[in-house]
Amino acid sequence: MTIGKVNGKGFAFVDPEDVKEKDPNVSKRIPAIIKEIEDNFPDNTILDGEFLAIHPNGKEMLHRTVANSLLNSKASGEELERYAIIVVFDIIYFEGEDLRNLPLHERLEYLSRLKPTEHIWIERIATTFEKKADGYICDGSNIDCILKAAEIIRDAKNGRPKFCAEGVMLKRLDGPYESPQNHYWMKVKFYHELDLRVLDKKLVKGTKDVYNYYLGYDTPRDYAEAYLNMTTKDWYGKVHCYKNGKIVAVGKDCKKYLNDNSVIFVTLMGKSDNHKERTQIKIGDIIRIAAEEVLKFDNEKFPEYPRYSFYIGRVLEPIPEKDVTDSLETIDKLSSFEPQRIPIEELQHIQQDIAKIGDTYVRIIKIGDARLS
Incomplete structure (x- = not known):
């Protein structure tokens, strides 16, 4: 999101891709925030930031899809602003001076002159971990420093609400401002490791050894029965029955195996990214992936039996020494690390x-x- 004030008039624009066919100029929809800009920031100043949605309790940020939904909704004024936070991380113009060619460390000095408001947070930068900040300056070769900074940001030990960051952005202090993609910045996301069972594999078109794997978690019999008693295919259609090294039934057909103790019920979580197969991976094998998100779906009919999926799963390695997937308790714990989709x-x-x-x-x-x- 780009916000600023020119000739005394505040404005706010979002990326056109975030609002589909709606007007990217959202200034009229957030009048109180525009007033904060006009009352608190210097004239002819333009800032770069990100629009986030905050939970009504003020203690955690919501999933990025909620922020996009708010922008694409008809909500405006207080109805929208009560959930809106704009985190400013860079400055493009200051009092009419073009700062784009200045190195980042100089732009940050200009940014530090601005004071945060109720809905606009100015990114705080520190050189020591004793200070609460949104970013920390590290020697690029000091991996321990970078990992420590990432841990503080990930675990919200910096005084911000939970889930302010879905990863960390590594930025070179000598880099100029570039848009839409800054070649001096690199985003590093937090991933969750999962051990899952292979339900199917598909060769990627045009390759000889690159596959996508359809992966699931071993499912207790009572969970499988609850899923199979749901009326929507999103639930019952994901249940697979694994027996003697192969999938013997999918979906409602698994009901006839509920009393068969030799069957392993497995619920599909998702499809992996492309993976070049160096060691043969078979149906039923356990493989480890790094998932960007582990998602939990509440079950309205049977609340005690939620379902899980992952978003973006990169295959790390086969785990031949294991014959079971991660437990539901482990998967549920990983899902708790994700911001809510409300x-x-x-x-x-x-x-x-x-x-x-x-x-x-x-x-x-x-x-x-x-x-x-």
């Missing part, structure tokens, strides 16, 4: 519930004060 309607209900609790709290305080007096 529909806008549900966000509004949560906001209303919090507001009611707040009103009750205020009334109790007032009653208490009256009694004390």
Whole structure:
């Protein structure tokens, strides 16, 4: 997101790809934030940042898809702004001066002159880990320093809400500002390792040894039965029955194996990225992947039986010494490291519930004060 003030007028633009066919100029939809820009930032100043959605509790950021949904919704004004945070990480113009050719360390000095507002956070940079910051300056050859900085940011030990970052951005301090892609920056995402069972494999067209693998987690019988009793294929269609080295049934056909103790039920999680096969991988093998996200899907009919999937799975290696996948407990734990995907309607209900609790709290305080007096 690009925000700024020119000739006293504030503005905010998002990437056109983020709003599909809608107007990328969202200034009219966030009047309170535009006023913050006009009241707090120097004239003829343009900033580069990211639009994030924050949970009504203020303690965690929501999934990036929620931010995109908000921008693509009809919400505007307070309805949109109560969930909106803009994190500013670079400065393009300052009081009319073009800063794009300056090295990053000089642009950061200009950026440090700005003060954050309620909805606009200015990225904080530090040279020591004792200070809470959004970024830390490390020697590029000091891997320990980089890993320490990544840990602080990932685990929200820097005073920010949880899930402010889905990874870390490595930036050279001598690099100029470049757009749309900065060749002096490199994004490093956090990945989760998963051991999963191969349900199928497909040769990538035009190759001889590059495959995609369809992977799943071993599923307890009661989970499999709950999935199979769902009415949508997104649930029952992902159940596979593995027996004697092959898949013997998929979906509703697995019901006839519920009393067969020799069958392993496996629920499809997703398809791996392309993988060049150096060691043969067979149906039923356990392989380890690095997944960008582990997602949890709530089960409205049977709440105690959620389902899981992964997003972007890079194959690391076969695990021939294992004959079982990671447990549901492990997968569920990994899913808890992801920001929530909450529909806008549900966000509004949560906001209303919090507001009611707040009103009750205020009334109790007032009653208490009256009694004390």
